[in-house]
Amino acid sequence: MERRYMPVVIFLAAITVGIIIMVVISVVQNKPLYQKYKYGIVLDAGSSHTSVFIYEWPAEKENNTGMVQQKHTCNVKGKGISSYSANPQGAGASLQECMNEAKQKIPAHRHPETPVYLGATVLDSVALSLKSYPFSYQGARIISGQEEGAFGWITVNYLSENLRKPTGTLGALDLGGASTQITFVPQQKIESSDNSIDFRLYGNNYHLYTHSFLCYGKDQALKLSMGKKLESTLKTDPIELRDPCFHPGYKVPRTVPDVFNTPCTKELKLANENFLHVGLGNWSQCQQSIRKVFNTSICSYSKCSFNGVFQPSVYGDFGAFSAFFFVMDFLNLTSDSLATTKEKLAAYCSTPWEKIVGNHPKIDQKYLSEYCFSATYILTLLEDGYKFTSNNWKDIRFIKKIGDSDAGWTLGYMLNLTNMIPAEAPDMPLMPYGGYVTFMFFFALLILVLLLLVYLYFHRSTRTAQKDII
Template identity: 75%
Template sequence: MDDPGEVQVRNPCHRPLFIFLTVVISLGIITMVSISVVQNKPLLQKYKYGIVLDAGSSHTSVFIYEWPAEKENNTGMVKQKHTCNVKGKGISSYSANPEMAGTSLQVCMEEAKQIIPAYRHRETPVYLGATAGMRLLKMENETASGKVLDSVAHSLQMYPFSYQGARIILGQEEGAFGWITVNYLSENLRKPTGTLGALDLGGASTQITFVPKHEIESDNNSINFRLYGNDYHLYTHSFLCYGKDQILKIFMAEKLRSTFVVNKTGPIEIKDPCFHPGYKVNKTFQSLFDTPCIEEVNTLPNKDLIHVGLGNWSMCQQSVRKVFNTTICKYSRCSFNGVFQPSVDGNFGAFSAFYFVMNYLNLTTDTLDNAKQKLTTYCSIPWQKIVENHPNIKEKYLAEYCFSGTYILTLLENGYNFTSKNWKDIQFIKKIGESDAGWTLGYMLNLTNMIPAEAPDTPLMPYGGYVTFMLLFSLLILFLFFMAYMYFCRSTRTTQKDII
C-alpha cells in the first residue's frame, strides 16, 4: 500500500510527444550535417587520355595527352602528360624487315599502360601518324610501306586501348597541326588576338603555316579549321625532301656531279665548304644517295668517296642557295620551286630541328646578321677542336651542324623570304609550358572534337538551392526546438500544480 504522503511525479521528458520531437530534431541535425558534407566535398576531376605516335623519318616518339572530360567550346583542353622516345630509327628504316617496326614500339606502349589509369584503357584512342620518312618510302616502294604500316597496326592493336588507325599524314596536315599546337599552347585560340605562324623542320621535310593577310592564290595551299568556336583559314605548304637530312643528300649529290667532271679516275674526293677544316671521312655511295629525293641516281659514279671539309661559310651559303629554285613563279609571289606563298607577316614559332640546331649553335636570339657572323666563325673551327670540345655528342651530328645552320638561315631568308627587319619575329621554341611544340598535340586537339564529352561531377544541389534548403531546414529545426521547449515548460508547470 502506497504512502498517501508521497506524490508520483511523471518526468515530462518521458512523454511520447517529447520523445518524438527529440528524435525528429536529432534526425534533422544529422540530415543537415550529411547534406553539408556531401555538398561541399571536393569534386573529383575526370580526365580522358589520348595517345599519338609521331613516326618521323629519323625516330618515333609516343605522346600521351590528358584533358578534362568536360570540353570547352567543343574542344578538349589537352595537355602533354608523358613522352617516350622509341629506341632506334624511324619506322621507314624497317622496310626490309617490317615486323621489327611494330616490335620497336613495345617498350613505350608498355609505359603508356602504366601511366594511363586501367579503367580508362578501353576508351583511350591511339593514333599513329607517319610523316615524311614514310612518304618517301611510299614513293619508292609502296608495298614495303604498306607492310610497315600493317606491322605497327598489328602491334598497337595488341594493347588494351582504342586503336584508331596508323596512316601516313599529308605534309599540309603536318604543317597545319603544328600551327594548332603553337597557337593552342600560346593560348591564342581562346583569345581575340593574332596567331603565330608555324615553322617546322624535320629530317625529310619542312613546313610553313600561317594566317595570311592576303588571298591564297593556290587551292593546294589552303586549309580550314574550326576551334573554340572560331574559323581559321590557313596558308600551308610542306616541302618534301627539304628536311635537313634529305637536303644534305641532295647537296652532296650536286657536289659529286661537279666533282666527277673534274676527276674521273680513282677515289672521288668531295671538297665541302660546309664541313669543318680537317674533316676527312670515307663514305659509301649507298649511304649518301639511297633516297628517292635524288633524281637519276644511276648517273652518279658508284665509287669510293672521301668527304673533305673546307670550313668556308661564305662558299657554303653560295652552294646551299643552289638547292632553292627562285627563278620560276606563276603567282604574284612565291617562296621557291614555283610554290605560291604570301608575305610572311606577324610572329612565327620555329620548332623541331629549327630549334635544336639553332640552340646548339647559340643563335636563337641573334639578329640575322649576327647569326651569319657567328656561323662564319663556327664553321672555320678545326674539326679536331670541335670533337674535343663536345665529347658527348655523336660525331655524325657534330659534323653536320655547320651545314644545318647554314641551311636554316638560307631556307628562312632565301626560301621563305624573311629579312633582317622581321627576323626578330621568329621565336625558336622547343616547348611551351610542359608540352613539346610539334604537330602531334594539334592532331590530338583537333581529334577531340570527335570524342564525346562526359557529364562532370556536380554538387548534390545548385548553390542557391543548397543555401535555401539549409535556411528553411534550420528554421524548421528551430521551430521544433521551440515546440519541444514549450511542451517541456507546460508539462513542468502542470506537474507542479499536481504536486500542490
C-alpha cells in the first residue's frame, strides 16, 4: 500500500469506529426500560372461606407507597381454616393448589423476597405449609376488627383513585360471616378513642372513624336471631321453630347445637336437642325479629349506632362490599331505592320454597334458604344499626370489584405494608436525555469533520498528482 494512502485508511477506520460507537450508544440509550415489580401475597382466612390474593407494584414507589394492583386471586377449596381444628394437617394441605398458582404467577427471581402475610389466626400446620414455599413468610397476625375496617376503607378509596388527588373519600361497609365493619371520615369529632384510627398514605394523613361488630356478620347474626327465637319459642313448642325469615314450605330438621355452637351464642342454653325449622315467609315479622339482636336503648355518647357504640352521623358516599354485595346482587337489589328494595324483598321472602328451589336448581339449598334472612338483616343493619335513611340510601354503592381488583381489606393491608418494604432504584438510561443529544451531536460533527478532511486530502493528492504528470 502506498504511503500516501495511509492517512486515508486511518481516517476511514476512525470514521467506521465512530459510526459503530454511535450506533451502539443509540441502541443502549433507547432500549425499552422494563418496569421492575415487587410482589406480595395476602391470605384472607375468614370464618367461612380462605382466599389467596397476589399483588404487584412498581419496585420504585410514589411518596413511599407502592402503586399496588391485584395480579391474581385464588379461592381455597373447602371451608375456612378454622374448620380444620380437628384436622390441622388438612389446613396446610388445603392451601397447596393456590400457593402453587402463586409460584407460577410470580417471577422465580422474586420468590425469595416476596412477603406472605396471613391476616387471621393460624394453625401451626398452616404456618409450616407456608414456610415450605419459596416466598418470604412473614408470619401470621390477628387482624383486629378496626384494622379490617380501615384496610377496607383504604382499598375502596385507592381503587377509586381518591388517595392521590385532593377529592372526597368513600366510606367503607364490610360484611363477612362473623363480623361487620363501618369506616369513614366523619364531619364530627370522634368521641371514643377506640373508634379512631390514623393512616398516612401518598404523603397525606387520614383520621378515620371505624368500628367492627363481632358476631354481627351475616352467618353469626343468623345464629343470634335463631337463638333468640328458640329461647322464646321452644318453651311453649319444644319441637318446632316457626321462622318468618325463611320461605313458606321450608322444613328442615335441626339440632340445638347447630345454633348454639359458636362463641356468639354460647350464653344461650336450651334443654331440647332437636326441632323442626319451619319457614313462614313474612318479611315484616322477619325484620321485627332481627331488630331484637340490636340493642339501641343504651348510649353514653351524643349518638350511637347500637350496643352502646359511638358513631357520628354517616357522611358522604359509601362502598358496600363482601356479603353486602353478594346478597344484594343475587336478589338484584343493588340500585333500587330503600322503599322499592323493601317491596321486592317482601315479595321474595313470601315466595314458596318449592318455587325458589325450582328457580335456582344449581345453588346449594343451605345457602339458597338464607337469602331472605341475609337481605333483611342487611337492610336492618344499615337502617337501624348504621342509621342510613331513605334520603341517603342512594349514597350506598354495592360493589364487588373496582377495575380488576376485589373490594375488601386485603389490598388495603398490602398497600399499607408497602410503606415498610424498601423501594428499588428504577432502571435508568445510559445517560440523561440532554447529555445524550449533546454527545450524539458533537460525535456526528466530529465524523463530518473527519469526512471533510478525507475529502480535502484526496482532493489535494489528486491535484498534486496532476501537476507531477504535467
